[in-house]
Amino acid sequence: MAPLLQAVSVGKTYPGGTVANDGVNLSVMAGEVHAVVGENGAGKSTLMKILFGMEQPDRGELLLDGKPVRFANPREAIDSGIGMVFQHFSLVPSFSVYENIVLGSEPKAGIKFDRAKAIAAVRELSERFRLNVDPLPPVGQLPVGQQQRVEILKALYRDARILILDEPTAVLAPQEVAELFVAVRSLVEQGRTVIFIAHKLPEVLEISDRITVMRAGRTVGEVMAKDVTEQSLATLMVGREVALRVDRAKREGELVCEVKALKIVGENGATLAQDLNLKVHGGEILGLVGVEGNGQAELLEAVAGLRPIADGVAYLNAESLGRMSVLQRRAKGLASIPEDRIAQGLATGASVAENLVATKLADPRFVRHGLLDLKAIKAHAEKLIEQFSIRVGGPKFAVGTLSGGNMQKVVVARELAEQPKLLLVNQPTRGVDLGATQFIWRSITDARDGGAAVLLSSADLSELLALSDRLVVFYRGRIVAAFINSEELSAETLGTYMLGLAQQEPETMRAALR
Amino acid sequence: MSTTSPSRWTAIGKEAGRAALALVIALIVALVVILLTSTEPAKAFATLMTGPLSSNRTIGLWIDDVAKLTLTGLAFSLVFQARQFSMGVQGQVYMGGLFAALVAMSPLGGTAFAIPLAMIAAMIAGAAYGIIPGYAKAKFGASEIVSSLMLNYIAILIVNFLVRAYLAPAGSGQLATQKFPDAAIFPSIIPGTRFDLGIVIALVTVVIVWFLLYRTAWGLKLRLVGHNPKFAEYSGIRANAIMVSAMTASGAIGGLLGAVFVEGRAFGNLSVDFDGNLAFEGILIAIVARSRPLAVPIVALFYGYLRQGAQLMGLRTDVPSEMIGVVQAIIILLVASSFSLPGKKALGRLFGRERSPAAAMPGEAK
Numbered sequence: 001m002a003p004l005l006q007a008v009s010v011g012k013t014y015p016g017g018t019v020a021n022d023g024v025n026l027s028v029m030a031g032e033v034h035a036v037v038g039e040n041g042a043g044k045s046t047l048m049k050i051l052f053g054m055e056q057p058d059r060g061e062l063l064l065d066g067k068p069v070r071f072a073n074p075r076e077a078i079d080s081g082i083g084m085v086f087q088h089f090s091l092v093p094s095f096s097v098y099e100n101i102v103l104g105s106e107p108k109a110g111i112k113f114d115r116a117k118a119i120a121a122v123r124e125l126s127e128r129f130r131l132n133v134d135p136l137p138p139v140g141q142l143p144v145g146q147q148q149r150v151e152i153l154k155a156l157y158r159d160a161r162i163l164i165l166d167e168p169t170a171v172l173a174p175q176e177v178a179e180l181f182v183a184v185r186s187l188v189e190q191g192r193t194v195i196f197i198a199h200k201l202p203e204v205l206e207i208s209d210r211i212t213v214m215r216a217g218r219t220v221g222e223v224m225a226k227d228v229t230e231q232s233l234a235t236l237m238v239g240r241e242v243a244l245r246v247d248r249a250k251r252e253g254e255l256v257c258e259v260k261a262l263k264i265v266g267e268n269g270a271t272l273a274q275d276l277n278l279k280v281h282g283g284e285i286l287g288l289v290g291v292e293g294n295g296q297a298e299l300l301e302a303v304a305g306l307r308p309i310a311d312g313v314a315y316l317n318a319e320s321l322g323r324m325s326v327l328q329r330r331a332k333g334l335a336s337i338p339e340d341r342i343a344q345g346l347a348t349g350a351s352v353a354e355n356l357v358a359t360k361l362a363d364p365r366f367v368r369h370g371l372l373d374l375k376a377i378k379a380h381a382e383k384l385i386e387q388f389s390i391r392v393g394g395p396k397f398a399v400g401t402l403s404g405g406n407m408q409k410v411v412v413a414r415e416l417a418e419q420p421k422l423l424l425v426n427q428p429t430r431g432v433d434l435g436a437t438q439f440i441w442r443s444i445t446d447a448r449d450g451g452a453a454v455l456l457s458s459a460d461l462s463e464l465l466a467l468s469d470r471l472v473v474f475y476r477g478r479i480v481a482a483f484i485n486s487e488e489l490s491a492e493t494l495g496t497y498m499l500g501l502a503q504q505e506p507e508t509m510r511a512a513l514r
Numbered sequence: 515m516s517t518t519s520p521s522r523w524t525a526i527g528k529e530a531g532r533a534a535l536a537l538v539i540a541l542i543v544a545l546v547v548i549l550l551t552s553t554e555p556a557k558a559f560a561t562l563m564t565g566p567l568s569s570n571r572t573i574g575l576w577i578d579d580v581a582k583l584t585l586t587g588l589a590f591s592l593v594f595q596a597r598q599f600s601m602g603v604q605g606q607v608y609m610g611g612l613f614a615a616l617v618a619m620s621p622l623g624g625t626a627f628a629i630p631l632a633m634i635a636a637m638i639a640g641a642a643y644g645i646i647p648g649y650a651k652a653k654f655g656a657s658e659i660v661s662s663l664m665l666n667y668i669a670i671l672i673v674n675f676l677v678r679a680y681l682a683p684a685g686s687g688q689l690a691t692q693k694f695p696d697a698a699i700f701p702s703i704i705p706g707t708r709f710d711l712g713i714v715i716a717l718v719t720v721v722i723v724w725f726l727l728y729r730t731a732w733g734l735k736l737r738l739v740g741h742n743p744k745f746a747e748y749s750g751i752r753a754n755a756i757m758v759s760a761m762t763a764s765g766a767i768g769g770l771l772g773a774v775f776v777e778g779r780a781f782g783n784l785s786v787d788f789d790g791n792l793a794f795e796g797i798l799i800a801i802v803a804r805s806r807p808l809a810v811p812i813v814a815l816f817y818g819y820l821r822q823g824a825q826l827m828g829l830r831t832d833v834p835s836e837m838i839g840v841v842q843a844i845i846i847l848l849v850a851s852s853f854s855l856p857g858k859k860a861l862g863r864l865f866g867r868e869r870s871p872a873a874a875m876p877g878e879a880k
Contacts, residue, residue: 306748325752326748344748345748347737347738347745347746349741350741354734354737358734358745361749361751362750370730372729372730372731
């Protein structure tokens with residue numbers, strides 16, 4: 001059988017000399033689920049953008065049904081039956097589901113938008129492909145999992161034969177992942193082809209028929225899913241043996257951070273989190289579990305001083321944090337690795353040295369009488385570059401020129417340059433390759449072993465289960481469950497609480513909250 | 515900057531090449547305009563190219579422009595580095611000019627303190643005028659672009675009103691005050707020309723602004739706020755305070771420029787509409803210099819030459835002075851368009867591929 005879609009030795013070099021794709025081969029058969037896996041920076045996204053017409057290849061060619069094709073823009077790719085669902089959705093939140101789906105190709109009655117026909121078409125599609133979603137409510141009110149279905153329906157409405165899903169599971173809870181997979185299977189049954197980009201290997205093995213592995217811009221192998229194990233796939237991806245294991249906390253210290261009846265209110269007055277009670281001790285990692293947007297990030301921001309506390313108290317070493325400025329909190333030993341390194345954790349246009357010293361501009365080691373001690377700043381940067389093995393040409397290079405993993409190392413290096421008392425961590429390894437992930441995990445556990453209390457939030461449940469000593473689950477701004485981490489605790493168990501499907505007994509919860 | 519990484523020099527070379535390219539294109543366009551409008555194009559073009567060097571007097575005109583362009587370029591660079599698009603330099607120039615004039619016309623104007631006092635008064639007035647849009651933004655979220663532009667009109671009209679109603683000699687119907695006492699007018703460096711203290715003030719200000727931006731904690735904070743205000747807040751930098759202080763410092767430079775205007779040998783008095791819109795050309799200077807204070811005077815030197823050449827061409831030949839505006843606008847357009855990506859791509863296509871890889875180097879887009 002000839003492949004439906006084929007990429008033959010595709011190469012893409014970005015201006016500035018980054019070789020994103022270098023001789024990439026991909027052949028996707030009709031009616032299969034084909035996964036493309038690789039570390040971040042392996043070139044998966046670039047390849048997908050080429051397939052979808054967002055980037056033009058410098059070398060090589062694309063074959064669709066055996067015929068060479070060239071997509072100048074996504075429109076042409078869509079017309080050829082290729083649809084793509086991005087990790088970040090492109091939906092109009094105030095428009096209803098059906099309006100979003102038909103947007104740009106609306107059914108018409110004369111010159112009028114035929115709403116009834118549009119709703120019927122959406123209903124029909126959603127039944128046929130088992131993508132249950134009500135066509136009428138505004139998209140902004142739907143949970144993320146449903147929004148994703150709307151995106152998929154949007155592509156199907158435009159008759160996509162080939163559907164590219166870019167890291168579709170990254171934003172989903174385990175149960176939602178299961179539902180997505182049901183839909184993917186029904187798509188394939190009905191003759192559609194799915195290309196699935198991912199880096200969570202168990203999921204890849206579960207859903208895909210064949211897997212193309214990419215590393216450093218090249219395809220390093222194509223395997224049948226049934227022939228490989230998670231370990232062999234990981235080895236293929238990274239090119240060496242990897243061990244993602246973390247030692248548990250050895251000892252437990254004194255109470256470092258306590259949050260009592262905390263309430264957080266957004267700028268528009270909506271309650272983002274309420275009735276939060278928790279304690280973190282020195283030398284332990286408390287995992288904050290929850291689907292994104294359920295209050296975990298807000299709690300971390302409130303403790304860090306980036307968000308006002310509406311009610312309740314947060315203590316650090318028995319001192320109330322409420323009125324303290326960010327600098328005062330940092331002086332008390334608070335460190336924070338924020339969710340989004342580019343949006344918040346770094347100034348990408350500034351140099352590595354400047355980024356590393358940004359939180360220490362009141363420190364007499366680096367600033368005296370308002371003047372910068374450039375020598376000390378440079379020495380500080382060189383020491384941390386060495387210590388955290390950040391791959392960069394020197395302290396003067398702009399952070400924006402670094403890879404994602406190295407950028408994250410700059411953040412980690414800055415926050416862990418000195419042993420913190422309370423460490424706030426949000427999505428420490430999002431978009432970071434396995435090598436850097438190992439390193440960052442070790443840095444966090446080293447800080448813990450040094451006596452830090454750690455609050456860790458992550459969208460990756462396996463990360464939370466690997467690192468945390470205890471876990472609390474957030475749902476709609478409240479803590480709904482608490483666990484002491486153990487081998488028996490599974491992602492599925494956490495998932496039922498994350499989606500609000502189960503309730504924990506107050507006593508059980510209190511015991512785990514300590 | 516004791517150890518300079520190689521990437522820095524290539525970046526500087528690239529920027530200089532980009533500016534030079536804009537200059538060359540502008541000159542070609544100017545040539546076309548001249549050919550279309552002049553009966554003696556050779557003479558007109560020669561005037562454009564060599565006019566500013568034709569006499570001591572014209573050199574003085576050129577250097578006077580360079581001093582003023584440098585100061586306005588610095589004022590804009592400072593706010594641009596904090597990524598505040600405050601357009602208020604013109605208003606600050608008028609406020610600064612007004613207060614410098616008030617000092618010069620007071621009994622102090624005849625003493626040796628006249629010049630320093632007038633400069634200080636002008637800087638305070640400019641700074642105070644610069645705080646307003648900053649405070650309005652920090653407190654009420656008012657767009658600094660709109661508020662600073664509106665404040666410009668207020669300042670210009672207030673100054674014009676005061677000059678006409680009170681400050682000009684009574685009953686004369688003049689649109690300017692009387693000449694200040696000699697002690698309140700900048701001494702000239704080349705006698706009989708406008709080559710005066712102004713250029714010294716401008717160059718000293720360059721060094722001060724560079725020092726503030728790159729050697730002080732305030733400067734680093736300001737640049738970090740400009741790079742990423744969210745990051746600054748997260749790091750414990752009070753972004754709003756830095757933003758307001760950047761606008762205030764920029765206002766002080768604007769005010770100082772006002773003093774240089776009215777006390778310089780070009781005027782020596784306060785007249786209506788005295789800045790001739792020069793204050794706004796600081797935007798161009800700051801953009802071409804990428805808001806780098808040390809690059810500002812160099813850009814001002816070239817741009818001032820072209821500006822003066824164009825004005826002399828307007829005076830001495832039959833090229834209509836409106837055409838000068840066209841040429842200036844084209845320079846601005848060229849420089850500004852190489853900023854945005856489509857413009858960059860178009861230029862890359864126009865000038866072959868060897869330019870394009872460098873043009874899109876990451877991490878240095880302003």
